Amino acid sequence: MLEARVKQAAVLKKLLDAIKELVTDGNLDCTDEGIALQAMDNSHVALVSLKLVAEQFESYRCDRNMPLGVNLTSLTKILKCAKDQDVVTLKAPDDADSLGLVFESPKEDRVGEYEMKLMDIDQEHLGIPDTQYDATITMSSSEFQRICRDLAALGESVKIEASKEGVRFSSEGEVGNGSVLLKQSAGTDRGGASSSKKSNVKRDPDQEDEEEEEDEKPEIDEEEGEDEMDEDERPKKRKANGKAKTAKKSKKEESSSDDVGVSIILEKQVSLTFSLKYLTNFAKSAPLAREVSLHMSNDVPLLVQFDFEQGTLQFFLAPKISDE
Amino acid sequence: MLEARVKQAAVLKKLLDAIKELVTDGNLDCTDEGIALQAMDNSHVALVSLKLVAEQFESYRCDRNMPLGVNLTSLTKILKCAKDQDVVTLKAPDDADSLGLVFESPKEDRVGEYEMKLMDIDQEHLGIPDTQYDATITMSSSEFQRICRDLAALGESVKIEASKEGVRFSSEGEVGNGSVLLKQSAGTDRGGASSSKKSNVKRDPDQEDEEEEEDEKPEIDEEEGEDEMDEDERPKKRKANGKAKTAKKSKKEESSSDDVGVSIILEKQVSLTFSLKYLTNFAKSAPLAREVSLHMSNDVPLLVQFDFEQGTLQFFLAPKISDE
């Protein structure tokens, strides 16, 4: 039997928001290692792979491997019945034809019990080779989402070019063309092949001054329209706080896309073109993790990965052939 | 003739939001006791009964009983022309074929006058017996609304079971089943039959402090177009006028659904099943009152009641027969 407790219903909700549009049905593969879901998207173009590791549940018990065939639309509906901070317990006996969900309010004065019918889904378990990629880009997930959304307004596909200077996303369409260039924030412009998996956005550790990371500013989004005139005697706006940091929102995630920076680990330059429709979908996972990593090699499917506290969510997508 | 002044247009707006989807036309029965509206819903399944008591109007005068046949859709449209905190005066001469509405801003610098055509509606006045119910549940109206909404995602009907431990709402449907159990907050698990009607949301009238009425903040009309820059030392909008105020939220109102708790007065256990479509509709009255009371006896129509300052809004709905 399975009994898994999740501290925050919010995590599950975000996960489902992230994938429900891509995948409508899938097996939750429950093992003693955790819960995994792997599925091709509805049009069999992209692959979604979710892993929730046992150790990161509030409590986890799974006596026997079992695939729970769930309709994600239904699961989403049921999760809507939970408040974000409810504790969620997933329960399934060994012979289950339904999955039990219990939502307990933090104050324990309210208990919701739901039961969702399960379905039999043919397991097409796809082995995913643990590939080494020629380029790994780590960046703010919300920045990634923004870029996908922006470029999707122009064209159907995006070309992603990673060089050691930075990464360029560009798209062409009827209205016009557009491109966004992100420069790498700090050190690494080259990574050993073996280390390529490590996402590390590591700040230079030598920067011993507290001052650290003043304001890296990816700079693309920084519109300077805002302080153009008569701020001479105007004390407002944060112009004054200068370096002192004022302790303010430096942490604060400024506009939620900052503070992360861009790191590029490059074995070889890559240039690949992808459908924006899918990338936009992948980007919906942004609420799950501050960072996203894009793993690419020429002529090989892209891996878009979100690491969050409870596990990992991966998306794979084959490039378009006609790379310009 | 009728002349009735209502302090806050907001109350009327909320009332109409609450019932307009259920009832499109009805008679406002004006007497010296106040204004009442009673009507079957459009599909003749549920009964809506509204009472606004004369004493709770800012001023009230009604020389002669008269039923004013109104189209609630039209009335809603006209009320949209009032700001929430406008004072509304309803006027009708004895021979009226139209209802006059006057909206006055609190500062009396703006007056809107509207006139709505009336219609003749056959009065099917239904006597509602003042039943004693076996179970009376009082709970947060927003919690009630949330539960109805959640369960409506699963099934068409909800079974409500009240026992002295608490009240359980449960629903079954294609995706699965769900139930929400609310535990009783405090003392009462049993009440005398005669006391069951007391829903007591009563504000303490002994609250001799004049604190009342809280000025809602009109704020819409406040032109701020001109002060956008360089008067930094300007003393901060009208924050000052609230005299002692500040003391107001001593109550704290936790998060708006809390603080109310669940109370169950039980003569006998009950278990009844109702159409969620209607309950969801009833629950739209939540903005009118912090609490709602559900009055039930087996095989008898449910009474859902909202008590607010100006009166009472009641909904009646017969249970479904097949109570499992």
Place this chain on the structure above:
DNA sequence: CCACTTAATT
């Protein structure tokens, strides 16, 4: 963190 409000969309 929760809920209400508004806006946009189907």
Place this chain on the structure above:
DNA sequence: AATTAAGTGG
């Protein structure tokens, strides 16, 4: 009209 998404306020 209903649903959904995003923003705002308590």
